[in-house]
Amino acid sequence: xxxxxxxxLLADVQPKNALGFTRRDYEGxxxxxxxxxxxxxxxxxxVQACFELDIEPxxxxxxxxxGCSSKTPDYFLGASHGFNSVHGRMPSVATxxxxxxxxxxxxxxxxxxxxxxxxxxxxxxxxxxxVNMAYIVENNGVYGLTKGQxxxxxxxxxxxKKGVLNADSPIDLVALALQLGATYVARSFSGDKDxxxxxxxxxxxxxxxxxxxxxxPCVTFNNHAGSTKSYDYVREHNEAVNRIxxxxxxxxxxxxxxxxxxxxxxxxxxxxxxxxxxxxxxxPTDRIGAMNHLHERNALGEIVTGLLYVDExxxxxxxxxxxxxxxxxxxxxxxxxxxxxxxxxLNASLR
Amino acid sequence: xxxxxxxxxxxxxxxxxxxxxxxxxxxxxxxxRLIAAGRYADSYMINWYSNVFxxxxxxxxxxxxxxxxxxxxxxxxxxxxxxxxxVAADLKGDIRAQLPTASTPGNGKKIACIGAGPxxxxxxxxxxxxxxxxxxxxxxxxxxxxxxxxxxxxxxPDSVIDEECGYVADLGVEIVLDRWIDSLGAFRxxxxxxxxxxxxxxxxxxxxxxxxxxxxxxxHVGIDWLSNLAFGHIDSVGKRVIVLxxxxxxxxxxxxxxxxxxxxxRVIVRSGFDEMKASPWEKEEALxxxxxxxxxxVPMEFVHDKGKLTGVVFEHVEVQFDxxxxxxxxxxxxxxxxxxxxxxxxxxxxxxxxxxERDIGLEFDKWGMPALNEKTLQSSIPNIFFGGDAALxxxxxxxxxxQGHEAAISIDLFLQGKDVVADRPGDMVTLASQKMGIHEWxxxxxxxxxxxQKVPMRDLEIALKDVRLELELGFDVKKACAEAExxxxxxxxxxxxxxxxxECDSCVDICPTECIxxxxxxxxxxxxxxxxxxxxxxxxxxxVADGLKTGRVMVKDENLCLHCGLxxxxxxxxxxxxxxxxxxxAHAGA
Numbered sequence: 001x002x003x004x005x006x007x008x009l010l011a012d013v014q015p016k017n018a019l020g021f022t023r024r025d026y027e028g029x030x031x032x033x034x035x036x037x038x039x040x041x042x043x044x045x046x047v048q049a050c051f052e053l054d055i056e057p058x059x060x061x062x063x064x065x066x067g068c069s070s071k072t073p074d075y076f077l078g079a080s081h082g083f084n085s086v087h088g089r090m091p092s093v094a095t096x097x098x099x100x101x102x103x104x105x106x107x108x109x110x111x112x113x114x115x116x117x118x119x120x121x122x123x124x125x126x127x128x129x130x131v132n133m134a135y136i137v138e139n140n141g142v143y144g145l146t147k148g149q150x151x152x153x154x155x156x157x158x159x160x161k162k163g164v165l166n167a168d169s170p171i172d173l174v175a176l177a178l179q180l181g182a183t184y185v186a187r188s189f190s191g192d193k194d195x196x197x198x199x200x201x202x203x204x205x206x207x208x209x210x211x212x213x214x215x216x217p218c219v220t221f222n223n224h225a226g227s228t229k230s231y232d233y234v235r236e237h238n239e240a241v242n243r244i245x246x247x248x249x250x251x252x253x254x255x256x257x258x259x260x261x262x263x264x265x266x267x268x269x270x271x272x273x274x275x276x277x278x279x280x281x282x283x284p285t286d287r288i289g290a291m292n293h294l295h296e297r298n299a300l301g302e303i304v305t306g307l308l309y310v311d312e313x314x315x316x317x318x319x320x321x322x323x324x325x326x327x328x329x330x331x332x333x334x335x336x337x338x339x340x341x342x343x344x345x346l347n348a349s350l351r
Numbered sequence: 352x353x354x355x356x357x358x359x360x361x362x363x364x365x366x367x368x369x370x371x372x373x374x375x376x377x378x379x380x381x382x383x384r385l386i387a388a389g390r391y392a393d394s395y396m397i398n399w400y401s402n403v404f405x406x407x408x409x410x411x412x413x414x415x416x417x418x419x420x421x422x423x424x425x426x427x428x429x430x431x432x433x434x435x436x437x438v439a440a441d442l443k444g445d446i447r448a449q450l451p452t453a454s455t456p457g458n459g460k461k462i463a464c465i466g467a468g469p470x471x472x473x474x475x476x477x478x479x480x481x482x483x484x485x486x487x488x489x490x491x492x493x494x495x496x497x498x499x500x501x502x503x504x505x506x507x508p509d510s511v512i513d514e515e516c517g518y519v520a521d522l523g524v525e526i527v528l529d530r531w532i533d534s535l536g537a538f539r540x541x542x543x544x545x546x547x548x549x550x551x552x553x554x555x556x557x558x559x560x561x562x563x564x565x566x567x568x569x570x571h572v573g574i575d576w577l578s579n580l581a582f583g584h585i586d587s588v589g590k591r592v593i594v595l596x597x598x599x600x601x602x603x604x605x606x607x608x609x610x611x612x613x614x615x616x617r618v619i620v621r622s623g624f625d626e627m628k629a630s631p632w633e634k635e636e637a638l639x640x641x642x643x644x645x646x647x648x649v650p651m652e653f654v655h656d657k658g659k660l661t662g663v664v665f666e667h668v669e670v671q672f673d674x675x676x677x678x679x680x681x682x683x684x685x686x687x688x689x690x691x692x693x694x695x696x697x698x699x700x701x702x703x704x705x706x707x708e709r710d711i712g713l714e715f716d717k718w719g720m721p722a723l724n725e726k727t728l729q730s731s732i733p734n735i736f737f738g739g740d741a742a743l744x745x746x747x748x749x750x751x752x753x754q755g756h757e758a759a760i761s762i763d764l765f766l767q768g769k770d771v772v773a774d775r776p777g778d779m780v781t782l783a784s785q786k787m788g789i790h791e792w793x794x795x796x797x798x799x800x801x802x803x804q805k806v807p808m809r810d811l812e813i814a815l816k817d818v819r820l821e822l823e824l825g826f827d828v829k830k831a832c833a834e835a836e837x838x839x840x841x842x843x844x845x846x847x848x849x850x851x852x853x854e855c856d857s858c859v860d861i862c863p864t865e866c867i868x869x870x871x872x873x874x875x876x877x878x879x880x881x882x883x884x885x886x887x888x889x890x891x892x893x894x895v896a897d898g899l900k901t902g903r904v905m906v907k908d909e910n911l912c913l914h915c916g917l918x919x920x921x922x923x924x925x926x927x928x929x930x931x932x933x934x935x936x937a938h939a940g941a
Contacts, residue, residue: 008863013911040857
């Protein structure tokens, strides 16, 4: 952590986005996490993604639970709405908020403890219900706040800082998300912003449940030899399936890439994901293929990253419930309560 | 890109923009910190070592450091470096006990310095400290050269010149006044081991226009007029005064005329306002004192009534720049007569070497300047050296001091029988970590958001009544500390050790000006194009380090670095450290 607040800019020297904001305008309070924490890099990637997408900060709601990761929403988007919920209960709060006001962009930030242990049920139901949100898990495999016990995502056989081997099987949140119906599923690494920032941009633009598992090393308790969530280990075993670029609908799409090497996915809001294949022939719109690939590579000890699955015709909770286009929190009493006459008529029709 | 210099002192000293820009390489951040710490005498001594005349330069330096100051690139205005020197001089108290004494016993070698200006006195000080017996000759009645004769007293009081020339004399330097040397040939024969010529550029350029001769009584060459004013030979001026020329001498002339009672003072310049040679702050002060500056007017004729000057005829010109940016003044044919009672001509200064015989073996170039080695300042007669305005043409005081240091090194080497080029001593550079604790540094790394402090001035109504009354009052302690805190401590180098870096990106994320990037290696132009923040300022170096585990390179654009140390505070492995760069330029005897 740093005691000194990040100095303010005194001259107009930084690049601005379409709204006239600099990257600094998307920052939050000064981080109190350990120096070198992967979560700070993830926060910086969120800042960068929102800056590049010209997002209005006051149209974003950032939600989190408890843990190192869940502290981070304080460190980005200082001008956005925020809710720091009970441990593991962020998905419920996000579901409620998304139902009440469908017009905001929802960003949930959680950790492997918050989402894979105490909140795993909440995580599962947010995914299967199709809450329209970007759900980011900062996954470091340890409970950092309580000094480094294994978390539920720690790999079997990986070693703690004190030398203890983990005997339990890990939960793979990416595999769960694929199985539970998330329509945008990705994995990335806090130390690779070139990959992470576009993935966050795509997730923020995705209409439906978008999940990103970000390997985000704990520099204090899980960055040693024997850990499978350290900077070095993740770098050595990182196997990216693709690289994406998010192109906003209003921008012309440049077709300067070699044919066949790119795959174009148009999202609901008109934004385009340009997926550049890396080596192998990977189809990111094939859910079963994605699950197979994930398991195959996992068995080989590789960490599969990139945009693993995206559903071009994704639907969200509001579509499932057939709610009106107007956000529910903007409906007045007359619209919400049509009156006794209508009720009587409805009752009569059921008799 | 090449990393020949990266991580070496040769890179880090280039980052200290103020010190690099100062011809004498004064350690600016260090003396500002000492002022903030209340150690005024120590701050003065650091200045005295580098530039010999802190009190004088703190008032009238051309301050090349300030346009270079990094603060000017990240904030609206640079640190008021120049006037902080004056703070050290004003508040230092009695420093005589801290001044060094001449080396005794002396080495018996005799040096003569001709002219008692800043260059000669610098040579005298440096060599006296090394045990030489130095005698300074001057045709005037007081030491100081043009600092004494041409700078108006309202900018630089005599007491300051007396004090700082006195410190040189106190080293056992003999200052012989009122002796005009009119023959170098004869002077050489007096048996000096070496002679230093620091006679300045004493001749003001004249304007040879119709009417100049007839109206001579009311037309004066600026520097001569200023000198007469300085020595009390003048106490009045016409009611309407025109100053020709747009440099700092013109500013001194017009402001002096205003104080002598002129009611209508106009500076009329050939060039446009922005291209005038005067420092921006000098122009600003002249305007503030009610002086009119008229541009793009070329003098054509002095108009007189039977020898009494009545005005000057000007032709209006247009300033045009060609494709290469070369300026041309295109006549428009439109004439204008401006009425006046007196004209001061301040259109440049020239050297005058009429006293050097052309047959004694001293070579001159085609412009009539002595043929010198520009680094060693040695002439074609091996034991004769030049410095200051006399050496390479008119510049400024701080350049004269810097050349004085170089000439003193050359003289010292020459008289020891060493090679003045090959045996020149190198600069001293040391790097020392400033880390005192997890978030503690030996310097104050918080970035001040204060605006540049304004120097308190005497009430203009009073100031304009007395040509010898100092206008500026100098910073008080509170303002001085606020100004010192504005310094970004560019001598606190960000030193990167790639071997310990785990590439966690913490430094990249925390840097307030986004000047750090980890990326694939490339040539400089390519790298500059793909950094996190654009790096368009090619005058500022890129700090590039390889040896990272991923094979990428760390690239830091030094241009906008605030030296706040956050990269280092955020680094989990101490791959970043803040290290103080002590860069001491070699002086004679080093």
